[in-house]
Amino acid sequence: MKRIIYIVFCLISVLSFAQNNNDLFTQANTYYNDGKFLDAIAKYEAILSTEKHSAELYFNLANAYYKLNKVAPSIYYYEKALQLAPNDKDIKNNLSFAQNMTIDAIEVVPEIGFTRVTKSIVNTFSFDTWAVFSVTLVMLFVVLFLAYYFSYGTGKKRLMFLTSITSLFLAFITLAFAFQKYKYVQNDNPAIVFAQESEVKADPNLRSESTFILHEGTKVQVLETYKSNWTKIKLSDGKTGWISNQDIKTL
Incomplete structure (x- = not known):
């Protein structure tokens, strides 16, 4: 009975906590829409203090700082939002606007040749996605190899053998991409x-x-x-x- 009461208490606490954050977020958005950007920032940061993070929260906080011409914090929180939603066009556009306010004009050293192509391919997916591809291809290899082993027709055995070897080869490639992506993430600080x-x-x-x-x-x-x-x-x-x-x- 005590365990049930404890679970119910935890559920009520979680729901209350979530509702409180939703109320703070609504209040912050209201302040932002009314042009009270400092008050909006205080509410957004109050949510962050509860370790509640989301791309939308970072994005709105960055927008509030941007409205106050606070260059560093606006760029910082746009970048934080982009980490959680790397393909969001609104975040990218607003980040570029904020970066236009910076003084330093630093050129990017372009990557050329094989390195640029490899990095572009590796960054297409996350580490987890590449790992899933690799495991799936290994499983496909096992299935195809078993089909090859138990097949009788020469043509079918040749087809199963070639496709199984191809699957294994692709599994090694995707595994290499997964490790390379992990290396990129680890080195990105x-x-x-x-x-x-x-x-x-x-x-x-x-x-x-x-x-x-x-x-x-x-x-x-x-x-x-x-x-x-x-x-x-x-x-x-x-x-x-x-x-x-x-x-x-x-x-």
């Missing part, structure tokens, strides 16, 4: 510069020479950290340097 202006140093200390300056809203890749004070970053044009941890916020 982006951050947004939140400081209005930040000096990037050649070494992780204040006495080091400044190699270049970054401004708020610029996206960088985090390579490593040093003594919890400095972070080594890389730009899309290949430049690297050390920046204060206080000046960036990882996605």
